[in-house]
Amino acid sequence: MQKPSKLAQIPQIRFSGFTDPWERCKLGEVAENTYGGGTPQTSVDSFWNGDIPWIQSQNIIENQLFDVVPQKYISEEAVLKSATKLIPKNSIAIVTRVGVGKLAFMQFSYCTSQDFLSLSGIRIDKKFAVYSIYKMLQKEKENVQGTSIKGITIEELLSKNIELPCNNAEQTKIGELFANLDKLITLHQSKFEKLQKIKKSCLQNLFPQNNQNTPKIRFKNFSDEWENNNLGEICKIIKGEQINKLSLFENGKYYVLNGGISPSGYINTYNTLENTISISEGGNSCGYVKFNIEKFWSGGHNYTLNELKTKTLFLYSFLKAKQQKIMALRVGSGLPNIQKNTLSNISISIPNSEEQEKIGAFFSKLDKLISLQQRKVEKLKNIKKALLNKMLI
Known part of the structure; x- marks a missing residue:
């Protein structure tokens, strides 16, 4: 290996004791x-x-x-x-x-x-x-x-x-730091994926499957059969209001849902209250179920569920368990969509109010754990990205 050319460059962050140019x-x-x-x-x-x-x-x-x-x-x-x-x-x-x-x-x-x-x-x-x-x-x-x-x-x-670095010891310290950071990211990513698998299994087992009237797994002291209803019988399905793209901001007080999973922009007014379930009406993500904990603007390619006759968190969890089936209801090829009548006829199985409460609270806690673990992974990835920029030239 030929001797590298020296540069009057040093990284922004270094381990103590190393001062030579790289x-x-x-x-x-x-x-x-x-x-x-x-x-x-x-x-x-x-x-x-x-x-x-x-x-x-x-x-x-x-x-x-x-x-x-x-x-x-x-x-x-x-x-x-x-x-x-x-x-x-x-x-x-x-x-x-x-x-x-x-x-x-x-x-x-x-x-x-x-x-x-x-x-x-x-x-x-x-x-x-x-x-x-x-x-x-x-x-x-x-x-x-x-x-x-x-x-x-x-x-x-x-x-x-x-x-x-011309000093092998500095190379080793930097390499070990990033290797250990990657191990930590992998560990937390594994925990995140494990929680996702647990949720998937719970969604399959805590709700009735294949036209059954009871789920495979239940909380203690619940044994009554669940009642079958159509979604349109237990809530009002409201289509959102289209908003001009020119009215959207990169930053605003309230986000706009308009057919996608993520906000399509922000504005300074809202048409939907917090703690509302939404279902995407059109586009590649139509059928996606979301629980909105903040006030937001429901756009023209978005449905919201209002005046619920069930516990909100229970219904949200039930619909998430059926999300793939809901997405399969889409029609059209260019811009697929889900018709309101089709959505209204989705079959919903409902237990008594107390069991709804327990199921909704369980999935709410599980979702919080998943979100917390996801944030840990993202934080570690951001730390790694920052260190790569500041510790390597």
Whole structure:
């Protein structure tokens, strides 16, 4: 590796005790060897189901830089008789075409498709190298070449500059910091996904399924059959009022729901009170059920449920359990929508008021836990993003 050129640059945030300027080198200089990849013929059975992991772009998960789970394996014969190469463990696999910008540190020997450049024999701290290359790729993603398949050539990639401390100890500290931060993000993401699975299971088991009159799981001391009603019999379904896009602001006191999952803008007046259930009327998200804890403006492609004869949180949870079926009621191809009459005829099973209260409160607490966990994940991701900008040049 040639000695990098010195730069009068230092990151905004550094560990105590490090003051030397960082240095610049080409990406191709940080590795002893580089490898491309290839795809063995799928029609040759003896090439497949061997012991060698064969990695595709889809196996590299965005931001999961150290956790790759192989889905396909090839044989030694495939390596000998195809363009793919056997790459040593502790190499860095970088996606250069489909999914350009993703990368992962590979803790095992592997082969890849032609959509990769792999670096082996890393000459600098390996974890620092992963995060330094990751940051560089984020800058390059918007400038990749190609039309139907965006990508970057291996030659272009190897010529890119990366900045690094000349002190190996500083490289190690930075690499360890980001690796530990990623572990924390993965841990909280796993908790978030687990809570989502728990909610999905509860939605399936705490409400009647397949035209049954009772759910599979119930709270203690409840045994009566649930009563069947149509949605239109237990509430008024009100279509919102269209608002001119020119009247919307990026910031305003009240958000506007107009057929999507997220607000389409903001205004300084409202037409719907807080704690109201809404169902998207039109667009790709039609049928999406939302509980609105704030006053808002219900737009022309949005329904709200008013004058409920059930507990609000119970009905919201019931409709969330049926959301996929509600979405399946859409009609039209260009701009799909759900007709009000169709929505009115949705069958709703209702227990007594006390059981409604318990079910609604249970899902409300569960939703709060999920939201809290999601915010933790987002906060950690924002911390990581900030540190990448301030601790790496």
